Amino acid sequence: MDLMTRIIVAGVFACGLTGYASAQETINIGVVQPQAGECAQWGVPITRGVQIWAEEFNANGGIADATGKKHQIKVTTYDNNCYTAGDELTAFRRAILDDKVNFILQTFTPASRQAVAQIATENKVLTTSYGAGYLNAKYPFLIGSVTGSPGSYMFLVSHLLETRPDIKKVAIVTADHSFGQAALAYYKAGITPYAKRVEIVYSQPYDPASTSDMLGLATPIFASSPDLIVELGFTPGQQALFIEAMEQLGYKGLYGSEGWTMGLVTERIPAAQLAGRVFSAYVVDASEPSFSPRVSKFYKSYVEKYGQKEWSVLASVAYAAMTTVEAGIQKAAAPTGDAVRQALFTTDTVDQPLFGKSHWGGAEMYGANNWLLTPLPVYVTDDKGGVKVDAVVDVAKWWNANKDAALPVLAQGGQVSANK
């Protein structure tokens, strides 16, 4: 082969490589979560959930769009300093303007979502969360890709009241911060349809700093004699201490929250004592094997990689949220924020990879029909400290039946932005 032929062959080969690289266009996904500090115990498992979701595709050559082209997924993390709205915006600027991400997974915390709505929309970066939190018709690139927070609080408490008519008194224990206030409003909204037979006996928000003295926090709650306590705002370890304090005071009722780290709880209280009394519902709990083989496999990957002690239900919540984005990418002609958004909203429902057919939740809450109501598995603890599915709530059906009662309560709690 003479020199000229070699140059031509090398040039053709190089062009081929370039074309291959183009077909393998990488999808950049940003995860904006606390990576250090106290809140990292939430942010790190969430980040890992997204990373494992991406690794599953990357190991098989990438995720295919509607044209059949496969794309590798690159996940980049950004710290938001414990869900602080200002830091959320700073992280978004870096992700969008410097790193050119196509999609971002962020918190549902309303203040944080509101802070980034404009920059995400202006740059057509599809920004999702494990819930809704804040959505607005002006910002179509903000979506809630699973039922998640804070809606799940409403559906959890209503499910318990619906299926357990002996519950007459409910205590709501929430922290005095943005997502604690959202949880308080959603818990109250979930109780409202049953207001004739159910009384809210405690709903004082607490200062997160006061959780160092769990007995002091638990004493007035116990004194209000609830049949059901629903909480939001404790860290996993604090949840265990709270249950321990309530049990020591003699409480015999039920507990509900978005999730419980039962390993920490059962270090303090025998699992048999709590069997059938501790309920959770967030999005999906991958540690429960029967709901979905795919999330069960994800759970095994997580535990294999990080260890059982590092497991948090939040990992599966983030994983599930990304599967809605995945459904959009697979229906879109190109993996851009704009194309994926359009693909997701072509019909009133989404064939969600984990939950099946799921309805967009309507515009009554936020003035934007951007919240996907995925069916919600409610879990209850068993006598070994594990969880089993108590029921799968058809949240779209519940919402259609009860939204007239729930909406005014949510509006009073500052959670309705449809007319703003």
Add this chain to the structure above:
Amino acid sequence: MQIVLNCLSLTSFYLCFALGLALVFGVMRIINFAHGEFFMIGAYVTYFCVATLAPQIGGPSAWLVGAIVAAAVTGLLGAVLYRAVVVPLADKPLAIFISTLALSYVLQTIVVQIFGPVGLSISPPLRGVVSVGGAILPASRVMVIVAAAALSTGLWIYLMRTEPGRRIRAVAQNPRGALLQGIKTRNVGNLTLIIGSGIAGICGASMGPISQISPYMGGPALWKAFIIIIVGGIGNVWGAVAAAAIFGVLDTLMSQFGGGRFLALTSAAIMLFVLSVKPSGLFGEKE
């Protein structure tokens, strides 16, 4: 009755943590920002000891070993801090403050790398509850009350009845005068930092079973301890005891009667008020 027991319990929490900080601040007039991380390391050392030794020697014994090792490790850290930071930066309190702040981040990061960022839990060495007049007090909280009482009493005896204690008091009252009397102030400073840091370690061991342990647990505890020693009188150990009791009662009553969300606000407001009307603190002496 439950409220009274809760007051007692919370007072012991505050006292346990503020004691070591008040001692170091009072004698050496330096702000050890890493004190919270010494507390955290005490809890993690205890966690490690309980996790590894409890199956062989039982929970209570493993916890006791953990508490001793925690005191030794944090005492050693105090000695290293003295040699590496306090001595070279003597007479530069701002530099010491910044250095200990940096040290606190270093220690946090080391613990995150070893144990991970997710909070852990120490199995309570003592289970069950003590009933008093219809109210309850968990056994693990009784343990903290005993630890706080023992530390306070022990420290009092040490300071008031022993020769090294007298030297520490002399340096706290007048460092230059103590030096002129032949007291080796450097040795006293070293000893004080070892004792103060060791107390933080024991406090971490005692508080660990009744609170979540995490690499970041030192920060909030340090904030409250600063408020207590400022309100009690900067450098006055007995003022810290009194202020711990004041905040123990106040915070318990506020949580009980629906003011729980204003705890941080109230504590900060009280500190500001005391600083503005009596800068030396409620029980402090004018310098």
